[in-house]
Amino acid sequence: MRRLLPHPLVSAGLFVLWLLLNRTVAPGPALVGLVVALLGGWSLALLDHARPRIRRPGLALRLLGWVLLDVARSNLAVLRVILQRDGDRRAGFVRIPLALRDPQALAVLACILTATPGSAWVEYDSEEGWLLLHVLDLEAEGGDWVRFVKERYEAPLMEIFG
Template identity: 75%
Template structure:
Protein backbone atom coordinates (compact mmCIF):
# COMPACT_ATOMS: atom_id res chain seq x y z
CA UNK A 1 0.00 0.00 0.00
CA UNK A 2 2.93 2.32 0.74
CA UNK A 3 4.01 2.07 -2.92
CA UNK A 4 0.63 3.21 -4.21
CA UNK A 5 0.21 5.96 -1.60
CA UNK A 6 3.63 6.96 -0.29
CA UNK A 7 2.15 10.05 1.38
CA UNK A 8 -1.49 9.25 2.13
CA UNK A 9 -2.26 12.46 4.06
CA UNK A 10 -0.88 14.62 1.28
CA UNK A 11 -2.84 12.66 -1.34
CA UNK A 12 -6.03 12.90 0.70
CA UNK A 13 -5.54 16.62 1.17
CA UNK A 14 -4.93 17.15 -2.55
CA UNK A 15 -8.05 15.14 -3.40
CA UNK A 16 -10.21 17.10 -0.95
CA UNK A 17 -8.88 20.44 -2.18
CA UNK A 18 -9.49 19.40 -5.80
CA UNK A 19 -13.07 18.42 -5.05
CA UNK A 20 -13.69 21.64 -3.13
CA UNK A 21 -12.36 23.70 -6.03
CA UNK A 22 -14.56 21.79 -8.49
CA UNK A 23 -17.65 22.22 -6.29
CA UNK A 24 -19.12 18.96 -7.55
CA UNK A 25 -19.01 15.25 -6.77
CA UNK A 26 -19.45 14.08 -10.36
CA UNK A 27 -17.32 11.09 -11.43
CA UNK A 28 -15.24 13.02 -14.00
CA UNK A 29 -13.78 15.62 -11.64
CA UNK A 30 -13.41 12.97 -8.93
CA UNK A 31 -11.35 10.80 -11.28
CA UNK A 32 -9.12 13.71 -12.25
CA UNK A 33 -8.83 14.62 -8.55
CA UNK A 34 -7.75 11.08 -7.71
CA UNK A 35 -5.10 11.24 -10.44
CA UNK A 36 -3.84 14.59 -9.14
CA UNK A 37 -3.73 13.21 -5.60
CA UNK A 38 -1.78 10.10 -6.65
CA UNK A 39 0.65 12.10 -8.78
CA UNK A 40 1.21 14.61 -5.97
CA UNK A 41 2.03 11.85 -3.49
CA UNK A 42 4.37 10.16 -5.95
CA UNK A 43 6.09 13.45 -6.81
CA UNK A 44 6.82 14.10 -3.16
CA UNK A 45 8.16 10.56 -2.78
CA UNK A 46 10.51 11.13 -5.72
CA UNK A 47 11.81 14.34 -4.16
CA UNK A 48 12.58 12.39 -0.97
CA UNK A 49 12.53 15.26 1.51
CA UNK A 50 14.57 14.57 4.60
CA UNK A 51 12.81 13.78 7.82
CA UNK A 52 12.70 16.82 10.01
CA UNK A 53 12.26 16.71 13.73
CA UNK A 54 11.40 20.07 15.14
CA UNK A 55 12.61 20.87 18.59
CA UNK A 56 11.65 23.71 20.89
CA UNK A 57 7.91 24.33 20.44
CA UNK A 58 8.36 27.57 22.37
CA UNK A 59 10.69 28.86 19.64
CA UNK A 60 8.12 27.89 17.01
CA UNK A 61 5.39 29.80 18.85
CA UNK A 62 7.66 32.82 19.29
CA UNK A 63 8.50 32.74 15.58
CA UNK A 64 4.82 32.46 14.66
CA UNK A 65 4.01 35.48 16.84
CA UNK A 66 6.88 37.49 15.37
CA UNK A 67 5.83 36.66 11.82
CA UNK A 68 2.16 37.52 12.48
CA UNK A 69 3.09 40.86 14.04
CA UNK A 70 5.56 41.67 11.24
CA UNK A 71 3.06 40.79 8.51
CA UNK A 72 0.48 43.13 10.04
CA UNK A 73 3.05 45.89 10.55
CA UNK A 74 4.39 45.45 6.99
CA UNK A 75 0.89 45.53 5.49
CA UNK A 76 0.28 48.85 7.20
CA UNK A 77 3.68 50.18 6.12
CA UNK A 78 3.24 49.17 2.49
CA UNK A 79 -0.28 50.63 2.45
CA UNK A 80 1.12 53.88 3.82
CA UNK A 81 3.87 53.98 1.18
CA UNK A 82 1.39 53.32 -1.63
CA UNK A 83 -1.58 55.38 -0.49
CA UNK A 84 0.32 58.40 0.77
CA UNK A 85 2.82 58.29 -2.12
CA UNK A 86 5.68 59.01 0.22
CA UNK A 87 8.61 60.62 -1.54
CA UNK A 88 11.17 59.63 1.11
CA UNK A 89 10.74 55.92 0.32
CA UNK A 90 13.90 54.22 -0.84
CA UNK A 91 13.73 50.68 -2.19
CA UNK A 92 16.90 48.67 -2.20
CA UNK A 93 18.76 45.42 -1.81
CA UNK A 94 20.64 44.26 1.27
CA UNK A 95 22.98 41.33 1.76
CA UNK A 96 22.72 39.36 4.97
CA UNK A 97 25.09 36.58 5.99
CA UNK A 98 23.09 33.70 7.44
CA UNK A 99 24.38 31.07 9.84
CA UNK A 100 21.36 28.90 9.02
CA UNK A 101 22.18 25.97 6.73
CA UNK A 102 19.29 23.48 7.11
CA UNK A 103 17.39 23.35 3.78
CA UNK A 104 13.95 23.13 5.40
CA UNK A 105 14.72 26.01 7.76
CA UNK A 106 15.96 28.10 4.82
CA UNK A 107 12.76 27.29 2.94
CA UNK A 108 10.69 28.48 5.90
CA UNK A 109 12.78 31.66 6.10
CA UNK A 110 12.24 32.24 2.37
CA UNK A 111 8.47 31.86 2.80
CA UNK A 112 8.46 34.24 5.78
CA UNK A 113 10.46 36.93 4.00
CA UNK A 114 8.50 36.66 0.78
CA UNK A 115 5.12 36.56 2.54
CA UNK A 116 5.93 39.68 4.53
CA UNK A 117 4.76 42.62 2.39
CA UNK A 118 7.55 44.91 1.31
CA UNK A 119 10.26 42.24 1.26
CA UNK A 120 11.29 39.60 -1.25
CA UNK A 121 13.90 36.83 -1.03
CA UNK A 122 15.93 37.39 -4.19
CA UNK A 123 18.92 35.08 -4.01
CA UNK A 124 20.77 32.78 -1.65
CA UNK A 125 24.45 31.98 -2.09
CA UNK A 126 24.83 28.56 -0.51
CA UNK A 127 28.61 28.32 -0.08
CA UNK A 128 29.03 31.49 1.95
CA UNK A 129 25.46 31.76 3.23
CA UNK A 130 24.68 35.19 1.76
CA UNK A 131 21.05 36.19 1.36
CA UNK A 132 20.07 38.95 -1.04
CA UNK A 133 16.86 40.60 0.14
CA UNK A 134 14.84 43.31 -1.61
CA UNK A 135 13.12 45.80 0.69
CA UNK A 136 10.47 48.25 -0.51
CA UNK A 137 11.08 50.85 2.18
CA UNK A 138 14.74 50.55 3.11
CA UNK A 139 15.41 53.22 5.71
CA UNK A 140 17.86 51.42 8.00
CA UNK A 141 19.86 48.46 6.65
CA UNK A 142 21.10 47.43 10.10
CA UNK A 143 17.54 47.27 11.41
CA UNK A 144 16.62 44.85 8.62
CA UNK A 145 19.66 42.70 9.33
CA UNK A 146 18.67 42.55 13.02
CA UNK A 147 15.06 41.68 12.12
CA UNK A 148 16.11 38.78 9.89
CA UNK A 149 18.80 37.47 12.22
CA UNK A 150 17.13 37.99 15.60
CA UNK A 151 13.42 37.59 14.88
CA UNK A 152 13.56 34.85 12.21
CA UNK A 153 16.94 33.13 11.95
CA UNK A 154 17.54 32.65 15.70
CA UNK A 155 14.23 30.83 16.39
CA UNK A 156 14.65 28.74 13.24
CA UNK A 157 18.11 27.69 14.40
CA UNK A 158 16.67 26.71 17.77
CA UNK A 159 13.95 24.68 16.09
CA UNK A 160 16.11 22.88 13.52
CA UNK A 161 19.35 22.22 15.43
Protein backbone atom coordinates (compact mmCIF):
# COMPACT_ATOMS: atom_id res chain seq x y z
CA MET A 1 0.00 0.00 0.00
CA ARG A 2 2.89 2.34 0.79
CA ARG A 3 4.13 1.83 -2.76
CA LEU A 4 0.83 2.89 -4.30
CA LEU A 5 0.37 5.85 -1.93
CA PRO A 6 3.75 6.94 -0.56
CA HIS A 7 2.26 10.23 0.65
CA PRO A 8 -1.45 9.63 1.22
CA LEU A 9 -2.21 13.07 2.68
CA VAL A 10 -0.54 14.84 -0.24
CA SER A 11 -2.41 12.68 -2.73
CA ALA A 12 -5.71 13.21 -0.93
CA GLY A 13 -5.11 16.95 -0.81
CA LEU A 14 -4.31 17.08 -4.51
CA PHE A 15 -7.42 15.05 -5.33
CA VAL A 16 -9.71 17.29 -3.26
CA LEU A 17 -8.08 20.42 -4.70
CA TRP A 18 -8.60 19.07 -8.23
CA LEU A 19 -12.27 18.45 -7.55
CA LEU A 20 -12.74 21.88 -5.99
CA LEU A 21 -11.05 23.63 -8.89
CA ASN A 22 -13.18 21.73 -11.39
CA ARG A 23 -16.33 22.23 -9.29
CA THR A 24 -17.62 18.78 -10.17
CA VAL A 25 -17.40 15.19 -9.03
CA ALA A 26 -18.27 13.80 -12.46
CA PRO A 27 -16.41 10.57 -13.34
CA GLY A 28 -14.18 12.10 -16.05
CA PRO A 29 -12.66 14.96 -14.02
CA ALA A 30 -12.56 12.75 -10.93
CA LEU A 31 -10.51 10.12 -12.80
CA VAL A 32 -8.09 12.76 -14.08
CA GLY A 33 -7.86 14.12 -10.53
CA LEU A 34 -7.05 10.66 -9.23
CA VAL A 35 -4.22 10.33 -11.76
CA VAL A 36 -2.88 13.78 -10.84
CA ALA A 37 -3.07 12.91 -7.13
CA LEU A 38 -1.19 9.62 -7.60
CA LEU A 39 1.47 11.24 -9.78
CA GLY A 40 1.90 14.03 -7.23
CA GLY A 41 2.44 11.57 -4.39
CA TRP A 42 4.91 9.51 -6.42
CA SER A 43 6.79 12.63 -7.51
CA LEU A 44 7.17 13.75 -3.92
CA ALA A 45 8.50 10.30 -2.98
CA LEU A 46 11.23 10.66 -5.63
CA LEU A 47 12.59 13.83 -4.04
CA ASP A 48 14.25 11.78 -1.28
CA HIS A 49 13.83 14.33 1.47
CA ALA A 50 14.86 13.71 5.05
CA ARG A 51 12.35 14.01 7.85
CA PRO A 52 12.98 17.12 9.94
CA ARG A 53 14.09 16.52 13.51
CA ILE A 54 12.61 19.20 15.71
CA ARG A 55 14.49 19.18 18.99
CA ARG A 56 12.59 21.96 20.77
CA PRO A 57 8.88 21.92 19.85
CA GLY A 58 8.02 24.46 22.56
CA LEU A 59 10.50 26.92 21.08
CA ALA A 60 9.04 26.21 17.63
CA LEU A 61 5.60 27.25 18.89
CA ARG A 62 7.06 30.37 20.48
CA LEU A 63 8.83 31.19 17.20
CA LEU A 64 5.51 30.79 15.37
CA GLY A 65 3.98 33.33 17.75
CA TRP A 66 6.86 35.76 17.16
CA VAL A 67 6.49 35.36 13.40
CA LEU A 68 2.75 36.04 13.52
CA LEU A 69 3.38 39.12 15.65
CA ASP A 70 6.17 40.30 13.32
CA VAL A 71 3.94 39.82 10.26
CA ALA A 72 1.24 41.97 11.87
CA ARG A 73 3.75 44.67 12.88
CA SER A 74 5.35 44.58 9.46
CA ASN A 75 1.99 45.03 7.75
CA LEU A 76 1.41 48.17 9.79
CA ALA A 77 4.93 49.46 9.10
CA VAL A 78 4.54 48.92 5.35
CA LEU A 79 1.17 50.67 5.44
CA ARG A 80 2.77 53.60 7.27
CA VAL A 81 5.60 53.78 4.69
CA ILE A 82 3.10 53.78 1.83
CA LEU A 83 0.77 56.37 3.36
CA GLN A 84 3.43 58.78 4.66
CA ARG A 85 5.54 58.81 1.51
CA ASP A 86 8.54 60.17 3.41
CA GLY A 87 11.59 61.09 1.39
CA ASP A 88 13.71 59.71 4.23
CA ARG A 89 12.65 56.12 3.66
CA ARG A 90 14.65 54.02 1.27
CA ALA A 91 14.64 50.43 0.16
CA GLY A 92 17.81 48.43 -0.17
CA PHE A 93 19.66 45.17 0.20
CA VAL A 94 21.26 43.78 3.34
CA ARG A 95 23.84 41.01 3.35
CA ILE A 96 23.44 38.88 6.46
CA PRO A 97 26.10 36.32 7.46
CA LEU A 98 24.40 33.14 8.68
CA ALA A 99 25.74 30.35 10.85
CA LEU A 100 22.64 28.31 9.99
CA ARG A 101 23.40 25.50 7.52
CA ASP A 102 20.56 22.98 7.91
CA PRO A 103 18.58 23.01 4.62
CA GLN A 104 15.22 22.59 6.35
CA ALA A 105 15.93 25.38 8.82
CA LEU A 106 17.06 27.61 5.94
CA ALA A 107 13.80 26.84 4.13
CA VAL A 108 11.82 27.87 7.23
CA LEU A 109 13.89 31.07 7.50
CA ALA A 110 13.22 31.82 3.82
CA CYS A 111 9.48 31.37 4.38
CA ILE A 112 9.53 33.59 7.45
CA LEU A 113 11.47 36.42 5.80
CA THR A 114 9.48 36.33 2.58
CA ALA A 115 6.13 36.12 4.39
CA THR A 116 6.95 39.21 6.41
CA PRO A 117 5.82 42.26 4.40
CA GLY A 118 8.62 44.67 3.62
CA SER A 119 11.32 42.02 3.29
CA ALA A 120 12.16 39.38 0.72
CA TRP A 121 14.77 36.62 0.60
CA VAL A 122 16.72 37.32 -2.59
CA GLU A 123 19.78 35.08 -2.60
CA TYR A 124 21.70 32.65 -0.42
CA ASP A 125 25.35 31.71 -0.90
CA SER A 126 25.75 28.24 0.61
CA GLU A 127 29.54 28.24 0.31
CA GLU A 128 30.12 31.47 2.20
CA GLY A 129 26.90 31.31 4.22
CA TRP A 130 25.39 34.73 3.59
CA LEU A 131 21.87 35.77 2.81
CA LEU A 132 20.88 38.71 0.64
CA LEU A 133 17.69 40.28 1.94
CA HIS A 134 15.71 43.06 0.28
CA VAL A 135 14.18 45.47 2.77
CA LEU A 136 11.55 48.12 2.05
CA ASP A 137 12.53 50.42 4.93
CA LEU A 138 16.30 50.25 5.33
CA GLU A 139 18.00 52.13 8.14
CA ALA A 140 21.58 53.43 7.71
CA GLU A 141 23.67 50.33 6.91
CA GLY A 142 21.14 47.65 7.74
CA GLY A 143 22.86 46.65 11.00
CA ASP A 144 19.53 46.51 12.79
CA TRP A 145 18.25 44.00 10.23
CA VAL A 146 21.34 41.82 10.62
CA ARG A 147 20.94 41.74 14.40
CA PHE A 148 17.17 41.25 14.16
CA VAL A 149 17.36 38.27 11.78
CA LYS A 150 20.21 36.61 13.68
CA GLU A 151 18.68 37.01 17.14
CA ARG A 152 14.97 36.72 16.40
CA TYR A 153 14.99 33.95 13.80
CA GLU A 154 18.39 32.33 13.24
CA ALA A 155 19.21 31.58 16.88
CA PRO A 156 15.88 29.86 17.64
CA LEU A 157 15.99 27.93 14.35
CA MET A 158 19.46 26.64 15.22
CA GLU A 159 18.10 25.35 18.53
CA ILE A 160 14.98 23.87 16.95
CA PHE A 161 16.75 22.06 14.11
CA GLY A 162 20.23 21.85 15.66
